[in-house]
Amino acid sequence: MDRRTFMQKSAVSMATLQLGGIIALSPKTEATEIQLLQAEKTLAQNIKSVEKVPSVCLNCSTVCGMNVLVKDGKILGVEGNPLDPNSQGKLCAKAHGGVAAVDYPERIVYPLKRVGKRGDGLWQRISMDEAYAMIATRIKKNLDAGEPEKVALHFGRNKMGDITNRFMNAIGSPVILNHRGLCSSNKRAANYTTIGDTSWETVDAVNCKYFLNFGSNFFETHQGGLPLLKRFVKARNNGAKLVTFDVRLSNTAGRSDEWFAPFPSTEGAVALAMAHVIVKKGLYDENFIKEWSNTSLEEIQIFLKPYTPQYASKLSGIDEKDIIRIATEFASCAPACAAFTNRGSQAHQNGLNNDRAVIMLNALVGSIGQKGGYTFGGSKNKGNTSFPMPKPIPPKPGFTTDLEDPRLYPLANKWQKMRVSHLVFDKLKNTNQKLDVYLSYTISAPQTWPEGPTLTVETLKDEEMIGFHACSDVVYSEMAHYADLILPDATYFERYTLEGRNAYELVPYFALRQPAVNPPYDCENFADTLIKIAKRLGKPVAQYFDFDSYEEFIKLRLDTLPRREGLSGFEYMKKYGVWVEDKEKNYESYNKVLSPEKLKDSFIKDGIIYSKKGKAIGIMQNGVAKRGFKTPSRKFEIYSSTISQTAKALQIKDDGFPHFEMPKSLKEISEHEFVLTTFKWNVHTQARTAPQKYLSEIIHDNPVWINTTTAKKLKIKNGDIVEITSYRPKSGFRASLHNEVVGSMKIKAFVTQGIHPKVVAVSNSLGMNYGGRVPKASNGRKKETIGFSAYEDLDLRGNIWWDKSKGGTGNGFNPNTLIPINPAPLVGMQAWNDTICTIHKV
Incomplete structure (x- = not known):
């Protein structure tokens, strides 16, 4: 048998090795043909007995359809769902690596109550009933006092807005916080002001x-x-x-x-x-x-x-x-x-x-909406229009606060609730706004926020600013460490969610995430946690939760869909995982002629067509009623009255055209200063992927990128340790403190021609202090910490080869120590790439 054939056959043997089985891998060992044929037969039998559960990945925001391969209640792996019109049966490394989250040894599987000082890391295991009571009692106190706005819900990658919004509306609090201002709000606002139809082009x-x-x-x-x-x-x-x-x-x-x-x-x-x-x-x-x-x-x-x-x-x-x-x-x-x-x-x-x-x-x-051009194919609406919410539906609070709707950034929430959540911890620290109850869900602000390791941590630790913090997470994250109560969350392999994404086939679609396996021990979908808390709060909150679980809630919504193949909407989605609308590709939608049904009871004013209720629905073009763009003019807007009027109200100079003005700090950069930027890897997403061992094995180090010419001037060589010091910007938020040091960091240099000479760059997603052995790059036996799962992974005892104690690079650095809070005008998007710094060899 030649080497290539042997390697192919050996791969088959490894694939069929059962848990606890033994295989000889010494250099001179070679399996016999009979053994290999038997292995192939076993593999074929195993594949036939594997169940495929259609679901959706959530290791990044692209949310690709996948089939989860399950045998005997265990996930063996994932493969792409070919029915997903976007990903068409393909998955990336993050999707495959995400399976490691399910049986992660440092996973939190019981609710934990803080018993020491906040941030000391001392915990007591309690029951889920006790956890529900702790939260409900505190929320009830605020409701009775007429102060629902002192209860906040802050989430990262939520995907369950139908239930989180319902819960917050039911208790009467407008303080729903997210992370979009850190992610993409400038881009989304640009699409809304020009096209109006979408926040994200396709x-x-x-x-x-x-x-x-x-x-x-x-x-x-x-x-x-x-x-x-x-x-x-x-x-x-x-x-x-x-x-x-x-x-x-x-x-x-x-x-x-x-x-x-x-x-x-x-x-x-x-x-x-x-x-x-x-x-x-x-x-x-x-x-x-x-x-x-x-x-x-x-x-x-x-x-x-x-x-x-x-x-x-x-x-x-x-x-x-x-x-x-x-x-x-x-x-x-x-x-x-x-x-x-x-x-x-x-x-x-x-x-x-x-x-x-x-x-x-x-x-x-003229490429807007054209074949091969800048198109916008939306996902099927997941809101009230497409899948009616179970009634009764709680009304939205009739007021806002500056935490979730900051007056200085009025476009942050104009089209969708993008918020400016990177200001929240600063506002809590430096204003009179305080929170009595702070619910955090899958958000690791100390890791991912600008000034996260500093200002964010200071605020989270202060019980005067945040009276009570309950954190729902899968692992003992940076956020969980500063909580008073930790709720064991279900992974995305263990829960329901409705999903949608801009459709690259330009035909609306949506997908269902469903459990492939049951969550272990006390782990629970946070949506179910909120439902149970709502019921404990009694009237009037409980009346909006007349269903027993989030699964039932999803079923009620999906069963409003027309039946397909004799199946209800819920049954169809559980079987196939994806629903694609029977429509033509969404080319040139603005040029579509409005139907007589759409025009019924409409009226025209200044060329704009309005529905009976006064909502703009189209535009008259050469005597023909057409859909147009969803902008105030119903046309593509190069000039934006929305921007000019909003800027004028804030006394900001902006004529409404997309003019160019360089940020002051960058315009006035000195010879010895540089622009610090951050970037992302293909195998990591914010803070959520660092505990997943295969992904962290691929990327676990993040030296600072420095241009070759720049490095030569500074006498820096590849691998040298350098110190980066960052400063506050000269314009915008905290401009009066410009040149104040934000932070400093000693880090290894990566010298390359692949970066601008005035730029240095450090990736994010690394440099964690908590979360277990993988994100900390620390070998050893699992600490028998109360609340952790009973799983163990021998890889984590000695095979984390990048552990510094084994001569490795360690777990990297968190650049957000260096990044100042820096919201952009009008929208509030974090200006990640405007940070000024100096750098020198240590």
Whole structure:
């Protein structure tokens, strides 16, 4: 038997090895043909007896459909669900690595009550009934006092907004907090102000000929990245071109046809210069601008006049000839071309207008809503319209507070509840706003927030600011450590949720996440926890929870769907996992003619068509009633009255056009200062993946990236230890404290040509203090801590080879020690990529 055949056969043997079984793996051992044939037979038998449970991954926000492979109540692995129209049967490493969360040895499986000082890590195991009572008693006290707003619910990757919103509305508190302001609110606001229909575009990638990418690393971490990447590969096979602008040589940049590293925050200037070229050369779509732009060609020309390629080149460092060439190439592929964005362009003080400028390129060349262009195919609505909520439905509170609806950032909640939650801990510390009950769910703010390891931790530890903190989580996370009560959460393999994502096939769809296995011990879906607490609160709260479980709640909603194959909506979804609407692809939806039924009892005012209730539903175009865009003008908005009026009310200078203005700190950067940026890996998502051993084995170290030329000037060599010191910005939040030190960190240097000379970069998702042996990169026996599961994993006793005590690199660093809270104007998006720092060799 040759070596290749032996390795193939050995793989079969390993796959069929039962738990506790023994296999010889010495160099001279070779299995006999009979043994290998028997192994193949056993494998075939095992596969036949495996149950496939359709569900949805939640190791990132792309939420790909998957089939969970289960045998004898144990998860063997996952595979893609081919019925999912987005991922089409494909999964990434995160999906496969996520299985490790189920049997993680340091998983919390019992409720724990704090018995020492908050943050001391001393706990007592209690029953779930005691836990429910602790929470309900405290909430009831606030309700009786007429202070429901002193109860807050703060979540990370929730996916159960139907029940969390219901709970908070039922108790009368508006203080629902999330993490969207840390993630993507500038990008979403840019789409809403220009298109109105969507917060997140869906490029018709498979038919696209030219991808113009401003700051998206969709090969690794873009929301909807896998479906986009899958279709991009097909497009590239058909001759499509990818041009990427990113300060760092990401995996997407490295696989692009051309990569340019602009100075941070100048993406908008480059996009405006390209728009200038397109208009000057007459490469624009005259019909789209005439019919569907709220701004005339003359107004566009006047606006773009100062944004020349020379202007953009001076700011960005990109050669003006390249700007002219790329703009021309892009327009020549219209309408099968798309300019799109993500964190690289939006995570700045000027990120909203950066992204508006990029989106405008699509409008100028007429690719909006076109085949191969900048499209927007939404998921099937998961809200009241598509799946009616069980009645009675609690009314929303008739008031807001500055915690969840900050007055200085009025666009944060205009279209959807994006919040500015990175301000919450600062507000609790530095204002009179306090919380009596703080419920946190799958959110590790000390790890993932700007100033998380410092200000956030200080606030969480202070019982004057937060009277009582109950945390629901799967592991003993950074957040759980600072709680008064820890609730053992179910993993996404053990619970129900309705899922939806922008549809890359441009046909609405949604999916069902369902339990593949039962949660162990006292672990429970947080939705069920809230239902039980609501019932304990009695009237009037309990009347809105006339169902026994979240499963029943989901069933009530899904059973409003039409029957398919003789099955109820719930039965159909449990069987297939995905529901795809029977509709045509969503091309040029703005140009659709409104039906007589839609126009019934409508009226027209200033060319806008309104329903009987006064809601805008369309626009008159050349005497024809059409749907239009969901903007105030029902057209694509280059000029935004929403932005100009909102800015004026706040005394912020903004004329409503997507103008370019560099953040002050970056504009005035000195020779010895640098811009610190952060980035994400393909195998990690915020803080949730670090405890998953296979993913952390792949990425567990995050040295600071430094340009080769810069390193030479600073006499820094690859592997040297350097110290980074960061400072508060010169504009925006806490500008009066500019140049105050935010934090410092000693870290290993990674010297590379793949980064802008004025930029240094450190990845996130690493450097944890809690969560078990894997995220801490610490070998050894499991500590018999009360509340942990009975599982053990021998890998974690001695096979964490990156443990520093074994000569490894350790568990990395948390860059958020260095990142100041820095919300952008109007929307409040965290300006992750505007941090000024100095760096020197230790």
